Structures are given as C-alpha cells and as structure tokens.
Amino acid sequence: MDFSKLFSNKQSSKVVAKDRLKLILIHDRANISPELLENMREDILQVISKYVVIDDSEVEVRLTHTQEVEGSSPALVASIPIKYMK
Template sequence: MNLKAFLNALTGKQESKDIAKERLRLVLVHDRATVSPEFLDKIKEEMISVISKYLEIDETKTEINMHKSDGTAVLEANLAVKAIRRNA
C-alpha cells in the first residue's frame, strides 16, 4: 500500500477508480449470488456425485443455497450423511 492509499484509508477517502472497482465487484457478487434454481440443482447433483464416493448421502435431506454475506457470494451445502464409505 502506498502512502496516498494509506492516508485515504485513514481518512475514509477513496479515489474514483477505487470506488468504481468496488461498485464493479459488488455487481459481480450480485450476479454470482443470483442464480437460477436449475443452476443450484446442477451444483447439488455434481456435489453429491463427488461426495458420494466417500459418504452415503440422503439426497432428500440435502440443501444447497447461495446468498450474499459481507459483499461475498456464499455457497452453503447441508448434506445429510447416512454413513461413511470406508472402502473409498
């Protein structure tokens, strides 16, 4: 961080390029967090496919959600594990 950026951070001032970057980042996060149900279903299928090699999953109790938290897109996966596959 250079001196100017440091002083701007201390005073709460931002340069217009920094403001533009932050706005673009927020737009991209919003686009990523706003996904179709079909997209989430595809993620769920693929995650279950991979994880099922190691764990027996109850697909009816598995939930995949995407939301925003502190300006970041968050993918939450709640997987109901029936058993661990010891032979994996």
Template structure:
C-alpha cells in the first residue's frame, strides 16, 4: 500500500523530463516526424482511451518507429503503445 501511495504522489523530476525529451528526439529521428506532432498524436490517443478506461499516464509509453512491412519489401512507420490500464469504465453496458 505504501508503494502505491508513493507512486501516486511522485512528482516528475528533471531527470524524468529530460528522459522524456530524449525519447521524443530519438523518435523524431526514427520516424521523421516532429516532436510536436508526436505529442499531438499521444494526446489524442490518451483522450480517446480515457473515454473507456482509467490509465496510468506516468508509465505510459507511446513510440513512433519504423518496422519491416508485412510483405518484407520495405520499411513502414509503426506506432507502438504500452498503456497501463488501472480500470475499465462501465460505458454503455
């Protein structure tokens, strides 16, 4: 229980902010999109998911990268998301 409380009350340190910025720069280089574009996409994804689930935004990880196409003939962009779900909302049941 104490661990849960400490995680919930944790504030973002300058180390966390710097790490997030470095991730954005690396993603920008890999996917050839601006960090602002990636943040916009990330924000929209979070808004849609939050309509249906409570998520842990602290541990959320969304990356835009490149991967081999299904036909194996080229490289295509890929959106990879790791979104911890706290609970599912009772919407429309």
C-alpha cells in the first residue's frame, strides 16, 4: 500500500484541473478579464498601503462565487498579509 498519497498535502491533478475550470467559468460569468482583475488588485493594494505595510509576495486576489437565495453571485476574495500598521 502506498501511504505517500494518503499523507501528501499535494492536490491531485484532477482536483487542480477542476478548480481551474471553476475559476475560468466564474470569470466568464462575471465578465471580468484577467487584466481587469489585476487592475483591481493593484488599486486595492494601493489604498490599503496607505494604512498598513503589506507583504506583496503573499497577496492573493481571486474571483469566486457565493451562494445567494436566488443562486450564486460572483465575489472578489482577497488575502492580504499585513506586516504592521503605519
């Protein structure tokens, strides 16, 4: 029995491919291009940087979806590590 897969933190290629497909579908449904998402990321970081020092290398901004009463809606999710307050 191969225990390496059981205790591995690595996701299977099937899971990674499924997640990528979901992300592509969400982008298409929200009509947000990768360029627009990157512009939004830069604007958000610029505003936040006025108040805190952030770790640019660990910033993640992505589009996902939320479950609403009448269906799912696009949602912008940002993970921005803060080093310290200014």
